[in-house]
Amino acid sequence: MSDIERFSKRILDYRNARDWKQFHTPKDMAISLVLEATEVLEHFQWKNEEDIENYLKDNKDKLGEELADVFYWVLLMCHDLGLDIEAVFEKKMEKNEAKYPVEKFRGKSDKYNKL
Amino acid sequence: MSDIERFSKRILDYRNARDWKQFHTPKDMAISLVLEATEVLEHFQWKNEEDIENYLKDNKDKLGEELADVFYWVLLMCHDLGLDIEAVFEKKMEKNEAKYPVEKFRGKSDKYNKL
Amino acid sequence: MSDIERFSKRILDYRNARDWKQFHTPKDMAISLVLEATEVLEHFQWKNEEDIENYLKDNKDKLGEELADVFYWVLLMCHDLGLDIEAVFEKKMEKNEAKYPVEKFRGKSDKYNKL
Amino acid sequence: MSDIERFSKRILDYRNARDWKQFHTPKDMAISLVLEATEVLEHFQWKNEEDIENYLKDNKDKLGEELADVFYWVLLMCHDLGLDIEAVFEKKMEKNEAKYPVEKFRGKSDKYNKL
Numbered sequence: 001m002s003d004i005e006r007f008s009k010r011i012l013d014y015r016n017a018r019d020w021k022q023f024h025t026p027k028d029m030a031i032s033l034v035l036e037a038t039e040v041l042e043h044f045q046w047k048n049e050e051d052i053e054n055y056l057k058d059n060k061d062k063l064g065e066e067l068a069d070v071f072y073w074v075l076l077m078c079h080d081l082g083l084d085i086e087a088v089f090e091k092k093m094e095k096n097e098a099k100y101p102v103e104k105f106r107g108k109s110d111k112y113n114k115l
Numbered sequence: 116m117s118d119i120e121r122f123s124k125r126i127l128d129y130r131n132a133r134d135w136k137q138f139h140t141p142k143d144m145a146i147s148l149v150l151e152a153t154e155v156l157e158h159f160q161w162k163n164e165e166d167i168e169n170y171l172k173d174n175k176d177k178l179g180e181e182l183a184d185v186f187y188w189v190l191l192m193c194h195d196l197g198l199d200i201e202a203v204f205e206k207k208m209e210k211n212e213a214k215y216p217v218e219k220f221r222g223k224s225d226k227y228n229k230l
Numbered sequence: 231m232s233d234i235e236r237f238s239k240r241i242l243d244y245r246n247a248r249d250w251k252q253f254h255t256p257k258d259m260a261i262s263l264v265l266e267a268t269e270v271l272e273h274f275q276w277k278n279e280e281d282i283e284n285y286l287k288d289n290k291d292k293l294g295e296e297l298a299d300v301f302y303w304v305l306l307m308c309h310d311l312g313l314d315i316e317a318v319f320e321k322k323m324e325k326n327e328a329k330y331p332v333e334k335f336r337g338k339s340d341k342y343n344k345l
Numbered sequence: 346m347s348d349i350e351r352f353s354k355r356i357l358d359y360r361n362a363r364d365w366k367q368f369h370t371p372k373d374m375a376i377s378l379v380l381e382a383t384e385v386l387e388h389f390q391w392k393n394e395e396d397i398e399n400y401l402k403d404n405k406d407k408l409g410e411e412l413a414d415v416f417y418w419v420l421l422m423c424h425d426l427g428l429d430i431e432a433v434f435e436k437k438m439e440k441n442e443a444k445y446p447v448e449k450f451r452g453k454s455d456k457y458n459k460l
Contacts, residue, residue, distance in 0.1 A: 002118050003117050003118035003119050003201070004118050007201075007204060010204075010205075010208055011208075014208060014211065014212065017217045017221070018215060018217060018220050018221055018222070019221050019222040020220075022222075023276055025164060025167075026159060026167055026171070027159040027162070027164075027167060028275060028276050030152075030155050030156040030158070030159050031156060031271060031274075031275050031376070032275065033152045033155055033156070033185065034149070034152045034153055034155075034156050034268065034271070034379065035268055035271070035272060035275065036152075037145075037148045037149045037151075037152035037185070038149055038264060038265055038268045040145050040148055040149075040192075041145040041146060041148070041149050041261060041264070041265070042265055043145070044141060044142040044145050044261075045258060045261050045262065045265065046253055046258050047142070049140060049142075052140075052141055052142060056141070056196065060196060060197070060198060061203070061206075063196065063198070064193070064196075064198040064200075064202075064203035064206075064207075065203060065206070065207045065210070067189050067192060067193055067198065067200070067203065068200070068203045068204040068206070068207035068208075069207065070148065070152070070185065070189050071186075071189050071200060071204055072204070072207070072208075074182050074185050074186050074189065077155075077182060078179070078182055081171065081175060081178065081179075082175070083175060083178070083179045083182065085179075085182070085183070085186060086118070086122075087179075088176070088179035088180060088182065088183045089122060089125075089183040089186055089187070090125075091176075091179075091180070091183070092179075092180045092183035092184065092187070093125055093126075093129060093183075093187075095180070096129065097129065100133060102132045102133055105133050105135075106132070106133055106134050107133070107134040107137075138391055143390060143391050146261070146386060146389075146390050147390065149264065149383060149386070150383055150386070150387055150390065153379060153380055153383045156376060156379070156380070157380055159376075160373060160376050160377065160380065161368055161373050232348050233347050233348035233349050233431070234348050237431075237434060240434075240435075240438055241438075244438060244441065244442065247447045247451070248445060248447060248450050248451055248452070249451050249452040252452075255394060255397075256389060256397055256401070257389040257392070257394075257397060260382075260385050260386040260388070260389050261386060263382045263385055263386070263415065264379070264382045264383055264385075264386050266382075267375075267378045267379045267381075267382035267415070268379055270375050270378055270379075270422075271375040271376060271378070271379050273375070274371060274372040274375050277372070279370060279372075282370075282371055282372060286371070286426065290426060290427070290428060291433070291436075293426065293428070294423070294426075294428045294430075294432075294433035294436075294437075295433060295436070295437045295440070297419050297422060297423055297428065297430070297433065298430070298433045298434045298436070298437035298438075299437065300378065300382070300415065300419050301416075301419050301430060301434055302434070302437070302438075304412050304415050304416050304419065307385075307412060308409070308412055311401065311405060311408065311409075312405070313405060313408070313409040313412065315409075315412070315413070315416060316348070316352075317409075318406070318409030318410060318412065318413045319352060319355075319413040319416055319417070320355075321406075321409075321410070321413070322409075322410045322413035322414065322417070323355055323356075323359060323413075323417075325410070326359065327359065330363060332362045332363060335363050335365075336362070336363055336364050337363075337364040337367075
């Protein structure tokens with residue numbers, strides 16, 4: 001069993017034990033994904049780089065928990081939609097490589113300065 | 116090498132080849148995480164359950180790509196912050212189990228009806 | 231004094247009394263705007279249309295407060311960036327009218343079924 | 346007619362001409378509110394304070410348009426839910442004043458350093 005299969009099984013066992021699948025429409029799961037992602041962001045609000053460095057010394061675990069929540073919804077959405085995260089991830093990485101060729105984008109912030 | 120290590124290596128090789136680490140502050144990565152999560156949500160906007168079922172027949176791959184982007188930022192943030200996603204995920208699942216005991220929450224939407 | 235000027239003055243007096251302008255970088259205010267908008271969305275999570283109708287009977291005021299928070303950041307960002315919300319709003323409405331001509335979009339969900 | 350009434354009428358006339366009310370469930374409007382707020386945030390991604398200062402010289406109008414979109418959904422949601430934005434805004438400001446008394450929070454970043 002791969003890591004991903006094992007994580008997904010962990011999530012499904014948790015959900016099945018509680019009989020919560022009935023609440024998990026794709027739209028509501030996508031809302032959850034966004035809400036959990038904003039909880040990650042909230043940790044960095046009103047802080048400059050130095051504040052963040054200090055903050056992370058004592059709060060890394062809290063941040064890890066928020067990231068775990070995002071991870072949870074990614075895996076559960078993939079499962080329910082019949083998507084193989086490993087395959088879609090590899091496919092997307094190849095698209096990214098084609099879109100941002102090394103010779104053109106190396107050390108360039110172009111991607112990062114335009115909308 | 117575990118799946119997660121392999122995915123993380125894939126991301127780091129991609130980033131290193133482009134020398135993009137210099138742009139990846141924790142705050143900006145967290146913003147990316149949110150923006151990619153909202154791209155997932157955007158697919159479900161203005162659609163009821165039937166619309167979504169039809170939509171997914173032809174657009175599952177597009178959705179998979181957006182989920183891959185969220186997955187990318189979760190793994191990269193974990194890497195840069197020195198967090199072991201496997202460990203934080205397991206820890207969070209145990210917290211969830213303690214917070215929502217089966218006997219009390221089985222088939223109940225309580226969790227889902229309150230803020 | 232227009233309504234908007236009056237609301238903006240209310241916000242500025244509140245902020246000045248607390249000397250908080252020093253924390254309000256455009257980037258952090260934009261993060262606040264997103265976080266407050268997601269608090270609005272959170273009220274609708276895990277609810278179908280009937281649930282929402284019932285929910286709104288008792289919780290409309292709470293929702294109003296979250297919308298007020300979003301309103302607050304829109305006005306404050308406009309103030310700090312030197313934008314006249316009345317002018318930018320009118321300009322955007324004219325753009326929308328040109329983009330979605332009545333004869334073509336009347337009663338059509340086209341806009342709403344495509345990304 | 347107050348400014349707010351005038352803006353709301355502008356939005357309603359626009360919507361009625363296109364017969365779009367049928368698509369505007371509270372949940373989907375809340376999703377729109379979030380998506381438009383993230384479009385504001387996107388302008389600040391991957392930029393430090395100096396980058397943002399330079400960026401705003403040439404792109405303030407674009408940002409104004411995104412803020413106008415957020416403003417649009419705040420007013421339309423308030424209208425459809427039967428909320429008086431002026432009243433809820435004033436009520437929230439009074440709550441904020443009680444929560445953050447001047448003598449305790451003046452010049453303090455306390456509010457801003459904790460989750």
